[in-house]
Amino acid sequence: MKSEIFPVKSQDSGNGLSTIEKTVFSDYKYGFVTDIEADEAPMGLSEEVVRFISAKKREPEWMLEWRLKAYRHWLTMKEPGWANIRYPRINYQDIIFYSAPKQKINPKNLDEIDPELKKTFEKLGISLDEQKRLSGVAVDAVIDSVSIGTSFKSQLAELGIIFCSMSEAIREHPDLVKEYLSSVVPLTDNYFAALNSAVFSDGSFCYIPKGVRCPMELSTYFRINAENTGQFERTLIIAEAGSYVSYLEGCTAPMRDEHQLHAAVVELVALENAEIKYSTVQNWYPGDKQGKGGVYNFVTKRGICKGDHAKISWTQVETGSAITWKYPSVILKGDHSTGEFYSVAVTNNYQQADTGTKMMHLGKNTKSRIVSKGISAGFSNNSYRGLVHVSRNAKNARNFSQCDSLLLGDKCGAHTFPYIEVRNNSAVVEHEATTSKIGEDQIFYCNQRGIATETAVALIINGFAKEVMNHLPMEFAIEAQKLLAVSLEGSVG
Amino acid sequence: MLSIHNLHAGIEGKKILNGIDLEVKPGEVHAIMGPNGSGKSTLANVLAGRADYEVSHGTAEFQGKNLLELSPEKRAGEGLFLAFQYPVEIPGLNTINFIKTAVNEIRKYRGQDPLDAVAFLKLMKEKMALMNIEQSLLARSLNEGFSGGEKKRNEVFQMAMLEPKLAILDETDSGLDIDAIRIVSNGVNKLRNKENAVLVVTHYQRLLDYIVPDFVHVLYNGRIVKSGSKELARELEERGYDFIKHETSEVETV
Numbered sequence A: 001m002k003s004e005i006f007p008v009k010s011q012d013s014g015n016g017l018s019t020i021e022k023t024v025f026s027d028y029k030y031g032f033v034t035d036i037e038a039d040e041a042p043m044g045l046s047e048e049v050v051r052f053i054s055a056k057k058r059e060p061e062w063m064l065e066w067r068l069k070a071y072r073h074w075l076t077m078k079e080p081g082w083a084n085i086r087y088p089r090i091n092y093q094d095i096i097f098y099s100a101p102k103q104k105i106n107p108k109n110l111d112e113i114d115p116e117l118k119k120t121f122e123k124l125g126i127s128l129d130e131q132k133r134l135s136g137v138a139v140d141a142v143i144d145s146v147s148i149g150t151s152f153k154s155q156l157a158e159l160g161i162i163f164c165s166m167s168e169a170i171r172e173h174p175d176l177v178k179e180y181l182s183s184v185v186p187l188t189d190n191y192f193a194a195l196n197s198a199v200f201s202d203g204s205f206c207y208i209p210k211g212v213r214c215p216m217e218l219s220t221y222f223r224i225n226a227e228n229t230g231q232f233e234r235t236l237i238i239a240e241a242g243s244y245v246s247y248l249e250g251c252t253a254p255m256r257d258e259h260q261l262h263a264a265v266v267e268l269v270a271l272e273n274a275e276i277k278y279s280t281v282q283n284w285y286p287g288d289k290q291g292k293g294g295v296y297n298f299v300t301k302r303g304i305c306k307g308d309h310a311k312i313s314w315t316q317v318e319t320g321s322a323i324t325w326k327y328p329s330v331i332l333k334g335d336h337s338t339g340e341f342y343s344v345a346v347t348n349n350y351q352q353a354d355t356g357t358k359m360m361h362l363g364k365n366t367k368s369r370i371v372s373k374g375i376s377a378g379f380s381n382n383s384y385r386g387l388v389h390v391s392r393n394a395k396n397a398r399n400f401s402q403c404d405s406l407l408l409g410d411k412c413g414a415h416t417f418p419y420i421e422v423r424n425n426s427a428v429v430e431h432e433a434t435t436s437k438i439g440e441d442q443i444f445y446c447n448q449r450g451i452a453t454e455t456a457v458a459l460i461i462n463g464f465a466k467e468v469m470n471h472l473p474m475e476f477a478i479e480a481q482k483l484l485a486v487s488l489e490g491s492v493g
Numbered sequence B: 001m002l003s004i005h006n007l008h009a010g011i012e013g014k015k016i017l018n019g020i021d022l023e024v025k026p027g028e029v030h031a032i033m034g035p036n037g038s039g040k041s042t043l044a045n046v047l048a049g050r051a052d053y054e055v056s057h058g059t060a061e062f063q064g065k066n067l068l069e070l071s072p073e074k075r076a077g078e079g080l081f082l083a084f085q086y087p088v089e090i091p092g093l094n095t096i097n098f099i100k101t102a103v104n105e106i107r108k109y110r111g112q113d114p115l116d117a118v119a120f121l122k123l124m125k126e127k128m129a130l131m132n133i134e135q136s137l138l139a140r141s142l143n144e145g146f147s148g149g150e151k152k153r154n155e156v157f158q159m160a161m162l163e164p165k166l167a168i169l170d171e172t173d174s175g176l177d178i179d180a181i182r183i184v185s186n187g188v189n190k191l192r193n194k195e196n197a198v199l200v201v202t203h204y205q206r207l208l209d210y211i212v213p214d215f216v217h218v219l220y221n222g223r224i225v226k227s228g229s230k231e232l233a234r235e236l237e238e239r240g241y242d243f244i245k246h247e248t249s250e251v252e253t254v
């Protein structure tokens, strides 16, 4: 999408700043563009465009109606302004809402995928070839708006697990989709969710049958490639009674001078005794050192513990995007259900993040745990915003929140906005918050032991973020650690 | 190994070191004593390369290299180690992990292959026995919540792991209990050989009963005002610093 260049003054970061404040540019490793032909919707948003998308996807009538309802509602809404972020107005008529790589739709198997596309994913370290995949991880890859292939499908099917693109689910499993889509995040929930509902083009769908423990990590990899496009994906995960699934999403985008809009919706449904573990490693292009370009990431993620003893756990490592607006939440409806939120959000240069969670305690004996670690460097702004709500009937609700901020330098900001609403006096809600700085003395201590500053910073921030990183699936923890270091590269020196 | 000539240094415009001369040869132990605020830690930090301190004058050579030109991590790579008077805490950073990184970064600097997990563990067990340190302590976050004595033990343990050419121990004895002083000193003595040297900063004669110095220097107002044998330390213990202060003021007025 096109919009104004981020309004920042160009600053010479090398002058008169202490060693800790010196900010040098680190290259975004994933900023390449793949040269593939794309099939695009006309620019801008209208009922026509919504119909175009639905037709492109060969959707049934009910789905089109659902989208149009969302679109009409969106027209009546206003972009929210309460978050602690600043950005120029988004012109929704300058965005292409649908862009699909021009390749045979629905590859029968992964061999049919355009080699250029395959190469893109190889460059990202994601091989769609099952032989070459990380063992024990099934991947669904979504480029621009379309899922281009899912690995390990048949192996999962044997267990009755459905793991496919959202488009396929709409065609092949309409009953499940009708029952659960927008059951957690209503069409009208918020501005960006309504927008997503109108124009989403793909995403992942995942269904775990009763009593099945999914034997491998399920993973979706999102990438924005085409110019002036937004990415609007939709994810729905349903865990039937007594089932378990661990799911991971990753994302990158090319380096572009314009901002790109990403507005996703993720819905999780956990029935009785089911557990969903959802992990995100978000590494959208953050913009350059002056704040030019980067992805606007406006995401609605919510899960519901529908049955008793259900558990939903969100873990996120947010290092990318120019703006992050995202509050993965849990509705604790079932008695004895548990919600968890573990987050590391890193902002550098001119990045802005306003992220946190909502824990809605409705059932009895429900528990929630929030651990948020914000790391800010450069001229960035990092806010935690969280709500713990205990409703009138939620007897014996328990919440523990820990929000820690780490500052690198003194040009960045860290903020905490914890909201607590308690309507039942048997609740126990605890909140702890700390703010600290990486000290010159900590860096010097490491230097004295032969450890260079970059490595020292990596060690210190990984120590700071450890409690959250420990909740990532093993396969990704090491990658995520490296990512933390890379996103702060040059912020101290 | 280390030759310091007419070294002047300060911080934020305040002069602290006013012309230090010191010559340390391989195999030697030098003790540096002196009243609070005389500049002992400043000297240690300047040698280790702490950026806050500005060297305004003088030279420092370490193993034939101009020490003052090297970054702190390179000085460590060259074999200079500082056991800090006040070791810092790094929450969440596992101590063993930290030490492993240090060991391998220094090996890398010297063009050696990194130690693998097995070799590292073997080395660690050996040094743990030498310094009588518990693994449970090393399994914790670096210095976080360590008692004063535990922090000091962790410093000398790191010294043992890194096997430096020149170890500067800045008041490593303060905070240690009587048994710990003995254990730590024995450890330091076992690590001594013809090739390496130790610079001990201390206020107390007791440490020097164990780590016996070849030379004792008294630092006062940023200058070494008296040097002597280990007997000088004993004399200071008995008489305090006053006689030194008198002597220097006499010298200055002459």
Ligand SMILES: Nc1ncnc2c1ncn2[C@@H]1O[C@H](COP(=O)(O)OP(=O)(O)OP(=O)(O)O)[C@@H](O)[C@H]1O
Pocket: B011, B012, B014, B016, B034, B035, B036, B037, B038, B039, B040, B041, B042, B043, B085
């Ligand atoms: N960062 C600083 N800012 C201002 N003054 C400082 C700073 N660091 C050291 N000084 C001053 O320099 C002088 C020497 O300090 P230093 O720590 O070297 O003393 P010391 O000999 O190690 O003392 P002690 O025996 O108490 O450890 C003191 O007066 C101290 O206050």
Ligand SMILES: [Mg+2]
Pocket: B040, B041, B042, B085, B170, B171
């Ligand atoms: Mg001192």
